[in-house]
Amino acid sequence: MAKNLVEVKNLKKYFNTSRGMLHAVDGVSFAIEEGKTLGVVGESGCGKSTTGRTILRLIEPSSGEVYFNGRNVLKYNESELRKARKDMQIIFQDPFSSLDPRKTVNQIISEPIIIHNLIPNKKDRENRVLELMETVGLAERLINTYPHELDGGRRQRIGIARALAVNPKFIVCDEPVSALDVSIQAQILNLLKELQEKLSLTYMFITHDLSVVNHFSDHIAVMYLGKLVEKAPAEELFAHPLHPYTVALLSAIPVPDLSERKKRIILKGEVTSPINMPEECRFAKRCLYTCDACKDHTPELREVYPNHFVACEFPLGV
Amino acid sequence: MKDKNLILNIENLVVHYETENGTVKAVNGIDLKLEKKRAIGLVGETGAGKTTSALAILRLVPDPPGVIKSGIIELDGENILEKNIKELEKIRGKDISMIFQDPMTALNPVFTVGEQIAESIILHENVSSSEANESAKEMLEMVGIPGHRANDYPHQFSGGMKQRVVIAIALACHTKLLIADEPTSALDVTIQAQVLELMNNLKEKYQTSLIMITHDLGIVAEVCDEVAVMYAGRIVEKGTLKDVFNMTKHPYTEGLFNSLPNVNDRKAKLLPIPGSMPDPTNLSIGCSFSPRCPYVTDKCHEQKPDPIWISDTHMVECSAYDDPAFHIVRRER
Numbered sequence: 264m265a266k267n268l269v270e271v272k273n274l275k276k277y278f279n280t281s282r283g284m285l286h287a288v289d290g291v292s293f294a295i296e297e298g299k300t301l302g303v304v305g306e307s308g309c310g311k312s313t314t315g316r317t318i319l320r321l322i323e324p325s326s327g328e329v330y331f332n333g334r335n336v337l338k339y340n341e342s343e344l345r346k347a348r349k350d351m352q353i354i355f356q357d358p359f360s361s362l363d364p365r366k367t368v369n370q371i372i373s374e375p376i377i378i379h380n381l382i383p384n385k386k387d388r389e390n391r392v393l394e395l396m397e398t399v400g401l402a403e404r405l406i407n408t409y410p411h412e413l414d415g416g417r418r419q420r421i422g423i424a425r426a427l428a429v430n431p432k433f434i435v436c437d438e439p440v441s442a443l444d445v446s447i448q449a450q451i452l453n454l455l456k457e458l459q460e461k462l463s464l465t466y467m468f469i470t471h472d473l474s475v476v477n478h479f480s481d482h483i484a485v486m487y488l489g490k491l492v493e494k495a496p497a498e499e500l501f502a503h504p505l506h507p508y509t510v511a512l513l514s515a516i517p518v519p520d521l522s523e524r525k526k527r528i529i530l531k532g533e534v535t536s537p538i539n540m541p542e543e544c545r546f547a548k549r550c551l552y553t554c555d556a557c558k559d560h561t562p563e564l565r566e567v568y569p570n571h572f573v574a575c576e577f578p579l580g581v
Numbered sequence: 582m583k584d585k586n587l588i589l590n591i592e593n594l595v596v597h598y599e600t601e602n603g604t605v606k607a608v609n610g611i612d613l614k615l616e617k618k619r620a621i622g623l624v625g626e627t628g629a630g631k632t633t634s635a636l637a638i639l640r641l642v643p644d645p646p647g648v649i650k651s652g653i654i655e656l657d658g659e660n661i662l663e664k665n666i667k668e669l670e671k672i673r674g675k676d677i678s679m680i681f682q683d684p685m686t687a688l689n690p691v692f693t694v695g696e697q698i699a700e701s702i703i704l705h706e707n708v709s710s711s712e713a714n715e716s717a718k719e720m721l722e723m724v725g726i727p728g729h730r731a732n733d734y735p736h737q738f739s740g741g742m743k744q745r746v747v748i749a750i751a752l753a754c755h756t757k758l759l760i761a762d763e764p765t766s767a768l769d770v771t772i773q774a775q776v777l778e779l780m781n782n783l784k785e786k787y788q789t790s791l792i793m794i795t796h797d798l799g800i801v802a803e804v805c806d807e808v809a810v811m812y813a814g815r816i817v818e819k820g821t822l823k824d825v826f827n828m829t830k831h832p833y834t835e836g837l838f839n840s841l842p843n844v845n846d847r848k849a850k851l852l853p854i855p856g857s858m859p860d861p862t863n864l865s866i867g868c869s870f871s872p873r874c875p876y877v878t879d880k881c882h883e884q885k886p887d888p889i890w891i892s893d894t895h896m897v898e899c900s901a902y903d904d905p906a907f908h909i910v911r912r913e914r
Contacts, residue, residue, distance in 0.1 A: 521823065
């Protein structure tokens with residue numbers, strides 16, 4: 264078995280708000296094998312982006328451990344962290360606000376190279392930028408353009424080139440395609456996949472789009488209100504979802520196929536507030552199968568089948 | 582000729598935005614017919630002209646810079662383009678309503694949701710304000726929100742509930758034609774499922790005709806009877822769901838389907854459409870899709886394709902079909 268490049272143990276991030284403690288990420292543990300993709304799905308506010316950002320320490324976690332290549336990233340001091348960031352990069356959701364409007368494509372892509380002092384010679388650096396642009400499918404002539412001159416797909420390619428500039432091993436992709444049109448979305452997904460094979464990258468792929476995550480990931484983790492509720496290999500999760508939330512989520516995907524009109528499970532109510540949550544299953548208020556035991560305590564993630572984890576007292580079909 | 586069964590008839594609609602940097606050719610001659618109680622999906626990517634077409638139906642295209650250059654838009658037999666402002670105000674909200682994409686900005690933050698629903702009723706129906714408030718509460722209940730919440734302000738509701746309020750406003754006067762512009766793209770999947778189910782139910786109940794603007798072919802399959810696929814301001818293919826989904830004709834429609842990840846086969850490679858949308862200020866003289874089309878011939882660059890009717894319901898605009906042997910092979914899903 265391949266080794267785990269990233270290991271997250273009991274990661275927590277609480278935000279102190281005026282209304283009380285907001286449990287954005289509440290005890291999340293998972294590992295990502297080298298060269299593989301972990302897809303993290305969930306609805307807005309479930310803590311998936313916060314998880315991605317705390318792993319890179321863009322947000323400081325409240326507690327927990329994050330191992331990268333066997334070393335705890337959370338113990339790093341500032342200069343160690345800066346070095347570590349060379350190996351861990353992020354691609355953001357919005358290709359419009361994640362690029363500095365006053366910098367040219369050249370400046371944006373070469374910035375991380377300069378920060379990490381990888382290529383001191385200016386001419387060589389520009390060649391490296393051109394090489395990166397070719398890798399992500401940007402025409403050479405765009406090197407001196409500004410982000411506002413380019414469309415969303417091209418901008419997202421700049422974001423990818425910037426992340427690749429320092430030869431990272433691990434990239435957190437935070438909804439990299441959700442701001443893009445379908446035909447462009449497919450281009451970017453294919454590009455990310457090709458890059459993974461070519462550069463043996465490890466991805467954490469954060470998204471709310473289940474058909475995308477299924478296509479893209481080796482393993483999938485489903486989050487609900489700061490907790491992992493289910494974790495399994497992608498095929499297994501889609502074929503045998505065990506958590507009632509996962510089942511509802513899967514049934515809610517609109518499928519562009521007329522022969523597949525299925526009965527949808529319509530969840531009642533909406534995601535409850537992550538502030539001052541009671542000690543009960545966080546999904547209990549919307550679950551179709553809630554019983555007294557669910558209101559008693561928060562269920563922990565447990566392995567029901569090999570490699571298939573679920574946090575539910577009564578997983579479906581078990 | 583007037584067809585009594587038609588709620589909407591659009592012929593050769595052309596809408597341009599005349600800006601300092603050139604003319605944006607947003608809608609370039611579309612024809613669309615919608616029968617009563619039917620739902621049509623208007624599909625296409627950003628900049629295809631979907632929203633501009635919808636705004637033209639309500640005569641809400643921002644002017645300047647927007648200009649409706651030519652065309653006919655008949656609602657229930659009456660030409661909208663010939664109406665004056667007073668007449669339009671009677672039609673908007675009463676005969677045609679629109680649900681906008683972003684429920685967070687569609688509501689006025691300083692009025693209660695009840696007041697906002699009642700406003701439309703008071704404007705269009707001869708009722709007292711207390712009667713209107715009662716109807717507003719009923720509408721709220723109809724979209725699944727307790728009536729007593731009529732006195733709450735928009736910020737007290739979540740995204741999904743705000744969109745329900747917007748739907749309640751749109752349907753408050755039992756409108757004949759409802760235009761929904763990406764009504765669920767700002768919502769989470771499980772909430773989207775709730776809102777789509779609600780829209781399906783209300784459509785039945787009020788016998789409303791529906792234009793659903795979306796980029797999601799899955800939503801079209803859930804809600805609509807017919808589909809029109811737009812590209813660079815033209816309808817390039819239209820037909821019943823079966824026509825377009827099962828007997829896809831236009832290379833662009835094919836590209837859209839092939840770009841979607843397949844839920845049932847995760848190994849299937851995505852086949853994206855190469856390139857990106859053409860610049861609407863500078864459209865080619867030929868077929869606008871020709872630079873991205875895998876079946877392109879010299880003819881496509883030179884000449885706009887004519888509509889070809891494959892059957893009574895199924896239309897495609899593609900010169901390739903001049904050759905009777907031409908067919909596209911859509912990948913099995």
